[in-house]
Amino acid sequence: MTRTPPRRAARTIRATTSAPCWRPTPTSRRPPSSTGAATAGRPRAAAWATVRAAGGTGSVRELAAALPGHDEHDDPVDADFALACAEADPEPFLDTAVERWFGTGALLRRLRAAHRAGRRPWLVLHAMRAVLEEPYRIDWQLVAAARLGSRLPRPAAELLRSRPDGPPEVAVVLRTGRPARPGRPLPPPAPPAAVAQRHRPPRSHWASQWQRPGETGPFGDTAESARHALRTMPVAYDTHTDPAAATLAHLGAVIERGQLTACEAVPLVRPASVPTSWVGQASGWADVFRAAWSGRAALHVESAALLARWAAGRVPAARWAALHPLLRHYPGTLPELLSAASAASPSYDVTFGATHTGGDLHWSNRSASAVGVQRSVSTSPGGCRKTLARTYTPDLITTLDTRTTTPVCGGSANITIPLKADVPGGAGWIEICLLDELGRVVGGKCNFYKR
Known part of the structure; x- marks a missing residue:
């Protein structure tokens, strides 16, 4: 086994290859201090391992040279691979970098982190199964040593024992916490895990019994x-x-x-x-x-x-809204009803007590309008009513225009509110509010209507 030189000595060795390799700063060489940092580095380590498996050491060096931040880099994964790239013979150092992130030690740390005190057992098992699905390089002898040293949680030992690639003698250690006794038969290897199949209900051959037609x-x-x-x-x-x-x-x-x-x-x-x-x-x-x-x-x-x-022709939501009040009492056929709903203008209505404003909305490419009736039942202060109309862009972010009618006190009046929508395609939304004579929203309610 090739021994990895100390990092301080490795930093003093100059790269003798023709491909340039950048060096990380000393602050970037510190190992991750938390499980969160290790969790965040695994996808990046997997990316480096993929580059190495596909293109060899040369591709790793080219990628390291192409990454930004040659003078300072804070990612511990990139720091490990850049340090390995700086060596004359980077292969053992690359093995060490991959082992640090996907070796047995990293696996055991992840399994211990998943076994938290006070956590529900089914959540612990779910987290450990997710860890074991990642491409870790498992050294079964180290796993057995961790179990013998009480460094491996019992749920993790049970999950590892069920893996088909585990040796039988290690399975005994994982199950009992003691080495296998000489002369005793070892358990058979665990069967491979069954592939999850999508549930498909059984086909039914039931057919309803035919009956004679009734009376016409x-x-x-x-x-x-x-x-x-x-x-x-x-x-x-x-x-x-x-x-x-x-x-x-x-x-x-x-x-x-x-x-x-x-x-x-x-x-x-x-x-x-x-x-x-x-x-x-x-x-x-x-x-x-x-x-x-x-x-x-x-x-x-x-x-x-x-x-x-x-x-199928992308009927606007307002047409569906116009269909509902017509459906219950419409005397004609269904095609006639659909034609009437398609021709109807979308309506608006904002009611508070016995006062309300209501009517129809009309849209065009660069403008819109609200035409209807505004009603008030009182002439006392606070009893007059007026209508506010406001146009918006389709994303409801930009206000295009705002108009307010004159107050109506103790009666009804026909109103027409022209609105600007000077954007391509026109307004996407209209907001209607019922106000008192001081401009306060009555009942704290405004309704939005989509084109």
Whole structure:
């Protein structure tokens, strides 16, 4: 075994190779004084070891010469490899540098650091398993000596004993804390660790039992009668309110009998709330899972697909917000509802008690505006109301414009607030606040609306 010369003597030796090597300052040669420093240096040491394994000593010297800070360097890993690079024969010194960071001594220090007093056992095991996954060079004789000298925590000994590359006689030391007795059989090597497999649920061959189509009710027995009924009468979810109504069950039977397809039926159903009332809900997915052949399942899938096609053009969030209040009471079909939501201007509303400001927001490339109604119910001091509108850039960092209306006291007034947005693409956000006549935010609340 080659003995490593003392560092003080090594610093006096000049490099005799043609490749230049820089020398660290004496302050950078101090070993790390804490586990945190050692933890931070391991990735850098692994990088140096990778360079050495791929390109040899010459690549290590070239990298050391290319790094900045030739006169002063504070990284202990770079200091070790630079010091080895300065030697006439750097190979044993490079081995020493790698051993310092990835040798058995470094491994034992890490394992002892992970075994902290008062720490939960499962956290200790988790930390030690993470340490043992790193590319340490394990000298099993030193590991056995550490166990015999009570320098190795018991959880670490158990984890090391389960490694398949450990010698059987060392496994006995790790298990018992004593050397193996001569003449006694040694335990077999530990089996290799099983590769973690992603959990995959078993395939189910269950299929729902087919049932005969039900009654079509008012839809009749032909495609023409079904289309005529969809155009002239609304469809109910069930017969709870009207026993003679055309329901989703009747429409599902029409699809199961082949009179219409779901693609033909969904755009004709009125009101729009009926086909969308269970789209994405657990009940809708239950129809698909339990009876994928059913007309109800086909209606669910096609309604969801129609909404997905509408949203495929990156529908702004404001359009989704306009869809919700229209959905419950809209009398038309689902395509008509989506067209109305796309054409609607995004609305704003800020309410405090019986006073509020509300209306529509309008956007353009270089400007925006808020058009609505401002209401106040009192003429007493503090009872008047006015509206503040403010435009922002899309990242909400820069304010583009701020405008305030005149106060309204004891009544309602129509307001129009023009706003500047003189940036490419216009404003990304508008903030609306309800103020009193002194300019104080009423209720401490302002609402933001995204374009």
